[in-house]
Amino acid sequence: MNNQQISQDSLTINSDILNLDDEDNYMDNGYNDNPISNSPQTSSPQSDQILTDKSKEPLSAAMTQQHRNQSMANTAATVATVPVLKSIVNGTNVHANYVHRTGPVDSGKIRMLVNPNLIKIPSIMNGSINNNQVLPIENPAKSFDVIWKDIVYSVRQFNRATLKMESRNILNGLSGQISSNQVTAIMGPSGAGKSTFLEVLACRKNVGLTGCLNVRNINQIRIAYVPQNNCLMELLTVYETLTFACRLNYSTMPTVNYNRVEKLITEFGLSEIRDTKVARCSGGQQKRISIALELFSKPNLLILDEPTTGLDSSSCSLVVKIIRELVRNPKYPMAVLATIHQPSWSVFTEFDNVYIISHKGENLYLGPPQELLPLLEKINLPCDRYNSPPDYIIEIAAADYGSKPIELIQQEFQGPQLGDDELEQLMTMAETRVIRKTPLLKSTLILLNRHGIIFSRNMMIVFYRVIGIILLSVWLSVTFGNSIGESSGCPLKKLQLYHMPIDRLNTLFEEEVLSVMQNNCCLFFGLIVGLISGITTTVLGFPREMHTLMKEYNNGWYSCISFYVTKTIIDIPMQLAIPSIYTVYIYTSTGQPNQYFREAYLLLITIMVSFVAEGIGAAVSAIFMREPTTAAFAAGAVPMPMILFGGFLVKYSRMPFYMKWASWLSLMKYAYEAMITSMYGFDRCQYNYELFASRVNVSAIEKPTWAEYLPFMLTTLNPNGDQNPDESLTGMDEDEIAIRQLYTTAFDAVNGRNASKAFSYDVSIIFSYYNIDGDWVLYRSLIIMVIYLIIVKIITYFVILNKLKRG
Numbered sequence: 001m002n003n004q005q006i007s008q009d010s011l012t013i014n015s016d017i018l019n020l021d022d023e024d025n026y027m028d029n030g031y032n033d034n035p036i037s038n039s040p041q042t043s044s045p046q047s048d049q050i051l052t053d054k055s056k057e058p059l060s061a062a063m064t065q066q067h068r069n070q071s072m073a074n075t076a077a078t079v080a081t082v083p084v085l086k087s088i089v090n091g092t093n094v095h096a097n098y099v100h101r102t103g104p105v106d107s108g109k110i111r112m113l114v115n116p117n118l119i120k121i122p123s124i125m126n127g128s129i130n131n132n133q134v135l136p137i138e139n140p141a142k143s144f145d146v147i148w149k150d151i152v153y154s155v156r157q158f159n160r161a162t163l164k165m166e167s168r169n170i171l172n173g174l175s176g177q178i179s180s181n182q183v184t185a186i187m188g189p190s191g192a193g194k195s196t197f198l199e200v201l202a203c204r205k206n207v208g209l210t211g212c213l214n215v216r217n218i219n220q221i222r223i224a225y226v227p228q229n230n231c232l233m234e235l236l237t238v239y240e241t242l243t244f245a246c247r248l249n250y251s252t253m254p255t256v257n258y259n260r261v262e263k264l265i266t267e268f269g270l271s272e273i274r275d276t277k278v279a280r281c282s283g284g285q286q287k288r289i290s291i292a293l294e295l296f297s298k299p300n301l302l303i304l305d306e307p308t309t310g311l312d313s314s315s316c317s318l319v320v321k322i323i324r325e326l327v328r329n330p331k332y333p334m335a336v337l338a339t340i341h342q343p344s345w346s347v348f349t350e351f352d353n354v355y356i357i358s359h360k361g362e363n364l365y366l367g368p369p370q371e372l373l374p375l376l377e378k379i380n381l382p383c384d385r386y387n388s389p390p391d392y393i394i395e396i397a398a399a400d401y402g403s404k405p406i407e408l409i410q411q412e413f414q415g416p417q418l419g420d421d422e423l424e425q426l427m428t429m430a431e432t433r434v435i436r437k438t439p440l441l442k443s444t445l446i447l448l449n450r451h452g453i454i455f456s457r458n459m460m461i462v463f464y465r466v467i468g469i470i471l472l473s474v475w476l477s478v479t480f481g482n483s484i485g486e487s488s489g490c491p492l493k494k495l496q497l498y499h500m501p502i503d504r505l506n507t508l509f510e511e512e513v514l515s516v517m518q519n520n521c522c523l524f525f526g527l528i529v530g531l532i533s534g535i536t537t538t539v540l541g542f543p544r545e546m547h548t549l550m551k552e553y554n555n556g557w558y559s560c561i562s563f564y565v566t567k568t569i570i571d572i573p574m575q576l577a578i579p580s581i582y583t584v585y586i587y588t589s590t591g592q593p594n595q596y597f598r599e600a601y602l603l604l605i606t607i608m609v610s611f612v613a614e615g616i617g618a619a620v621s622a623i624f625m626r627e628p629t630t631a632a633f634a635a636g637a638v639p640m641p642m643i644l645f646g647g648f649l650v651k652y653s654r655m656p657f658y659m660k661w662a663s664w665l666s667l668m669k670y671a672y673e674a675m676i677t678s679m680y681g682f683d684r685c686q687y688n689y690e691l692f693a694s695r696v697n698v699s700a701i702e703k704p705t706w707a708e709y710l711p712f713m714l715t716t717l718n719p720n721g722d723q724n725p726d727e728s729l730t731g732m733d734e735d736e737i738a739i740r741q742l743y744t745t746a747f748d749a750v751n752g753r754n755a756s757k758a759f760s761y762d763v764s765i766i767f768s769y770y771n772i773d774g775d776w777v778l779y780r781s782l783i784i785m786v787i788y789l790i791i792v793k794i795i796t797y798f799v800i801l802n803k804l805k806r807g
């Protein structure tokens with residue numbers, strides 16, 4: 001069903017959606033008309049689940065008295081209801097919960113008067129300020145205000161001209177106020193700072209923010225923020241999406257009332273698509289789902305970033321109608337703020353107020369939409385009859401007609417005239433904001449359930465990854481051959497040496513060394529695949545999840561640790577499957593020793609690399625969650641130094657001393673050392689010797705070591721027994737010189753460092769080459785890798801948490 005099929009008239013949002021029923025009593029409704037009974041100290045035990053910065057502090061006597069006074073004043077302000085204000089332009093019915101007066105324009109200035117009892121917003125009709133009509137708030141006892149004053153938000157940016165970091169103001173002294181039971185549209189040219197302002201109101205921006213953000217008549221405010229991109233789980237059905245939102249929002253309750261889900265599905269016109277996956281829903285339907293989700297948390301302040309962008313006018317009207325209905329609940333006062341682009345006139349006038357921000361991030365206008373045209377006429381900027389008024393005001397705000405019109409409107413409009421003393425007596429938004437404390441285990445189990453369903457529906461990706469790794473393994477084994485793993489790099493036996501022609505010895509030695517190095521390449525390549533694929537797979541998928549996480553975490557659905565544990569657990573099957581497929585296939589198809597413990601160690605090392613890579617990928621994604629291109633670049637760049645300093649390309653002992661620290665930080669160094677030890681240690685040469693002995697059926701073959709072997713080869717090639725072959729080049733033919741030089745190089749390579757250690761036992765040449773002096777290196781490397789993994793996971797957690805908190 002598409003949006004058009006839903007009759008707007010038939011769509012009614014039952015105000016009961018937001019009613020507090022028995023199940024909801026655990027949530028204080030947040031209003032301080034009776035602050036003592038609402039205070040955390042006297043609430044039910046379940047209300048302890050709700051935390052505010054002040055939750056453990058008694059309300060000060062002065063504050064309590066002030067709230068009482070305000071409450072009484074509110075009651076006194078209840079006057080005859082005039083619920084409908086006729087649009088001055090086209091007669092559209094406009095609900096107005098604000099108070100305004102009619103009268104002559106006296107000083108030529110329109111002031112937004114802020115009074116605890118009456119919300120006074122300038123009303124201009126036919127060129128004169130409307131100072132007499134007083135429209136009461138439907139339920140003044142429960143109404144509340146959100147007030148902001150002199151909001152400046154700045155970011156630090158690098159200025160290429162001056163080559164300096166400079167501060168740039170995005171919001172420039174915004175002031176205003178909104179009240180409960182009102183829908184306010186925020187408009188302004190692109191880049192004016194609308195989304196930034198919404199994030200400020202949603203307490204998602206702290207750094208670089210100055211000014212006051214206060215609330216009145218409410219001591220616990222729940223904020224729900226719906227970002228521009230809906231941040232929905234696309235593989236869940238509409239019903240599942242709402243059900244999980246319901247379960248997560250009521251995770252503190254022993255049971256969950258699913259009637260609420262049914263009610264929302266019906267009232268948001270989602271019945272016919274209840275079993276459709278979110279990915280298949282239209283833009284308008286997704287917007288409605290996004291809004292519906294946030295109602296489970298019973299927000300007092302619902303902030304919607306561009307809820308109508310990309311929708312046709314019919315869907316747009318439908319969404320606006322839904323929003324309007326939400327604030328009609330007399331029992332549950334709620335304020336809604338939404339940014340909106342290019343609304344039609346009919347949609348424009350549906351809002352109680354419009355807040356227009358200029359291109360410089362400054363106040364331009366805050367008031368009823370119907371009063372905008374008279375204001376423009378009054379300052380001789382009438383809207384052309386063929387021009388759309390919303391478009392016209394945006395053009396003015398964008399300075400398309402120069403800065404003069406902006407200045408003229410700004411002179412007419414002033415923000416709330418609230419003194420600093422008065423503001424100081426009000427509680428700040430941050431103080432009153434409710435952050436629910438969610439139970440770790442329960443919300444983790446719900447998230448596991450949700451992500452398990454998503455994982456099971458994502459089998460195509462699983463399939464592609466498995467096929468990809470199988471193809472890579474086949475390709476690799478075919479390229480390296482099926483006997484690459486047979487070479488052990490162990491010293492040749494003296495028996496062979498004595499009875500083998502020199503040129504055959506040369507070939508044998510050369511082949512042995514090359515085979516071992518090739519095998520190392522093959523296995524090291526596997527580690528690189530694990531590292532790079534682990535990072536890139538995470539970086540490609542995680543940023544999307546990060547946006548959803550950011551929305552759900554900041555709206556108080558669950559804690560960061562719940563999400564992180566869930567993500568780690570859900571990723572485990574693939575983290576195990578991919579390295580297992582690769583390692584088992586390569587191990588068996590390239591002729592590695594038929595010893596399962598080596599295969600198990602190799603598998604363990606590859607899996608560890610894969611886990612660490614996933615952690616690094618998640619950290620990179622979190623850091624660059626808003627810059628996918630940078631994230632992709634970082635995903636490619638981060639593994640490079642790890643590989644370079646892994647000891648494979650440049651031996652650790654040959655690195656300049658001032659670069660060795662980089663090697664210590666490289667996971668690949670430990671993975672590579674562990675791999676070498678597991679593959680060539682654990683008596684592999686002993687094993688080969690026995691195998692050799694059994695094959696040739698000789699029991700008394702001496703076991704040479706490299707220490708014996710290489711000098712022996714040199715003396716064999718140099719019949720005079722000269723230990724310094726360079727001096728006896730004369731008389732040798734070119735081949736002999738070449739062979740001798742080869743062995744000399746090999747000897748130098750092996751004998752270069754730690755000779756006494758390296759040759760103290762019977763080991764593969766690769767042990768000597770990399771100065772690995774015992775099987776214990778495997779255990780050391782594995783322990784370091786485990787510590788590495790733990791550190792990466794902890795750092796990743798804090799990177800994500802920091803990102804969530806800073807926005």
Ligand SMILES: Nc1ncnc2c1ncn2[C@@H]1O[C@H](COP(=O)(O)OP(=O)(O)OP(=O)(O)O)[C@@H](O)[C@H]1O
Nearest residue numbers: 155156157170188189190191192193194195196197
């Ligand atoms: N963290 C930041 N660092 C640097 N610049 C920023 C940052 N956040 C916002 N801006 C800049 O602030 C300005 C306002 O951005 P914002 O997204 O709030 O505008 P907007 O009015 O919502 O625009 P649009 O209607 O196009 O969505 C833009 O120029 C944007 O580039």
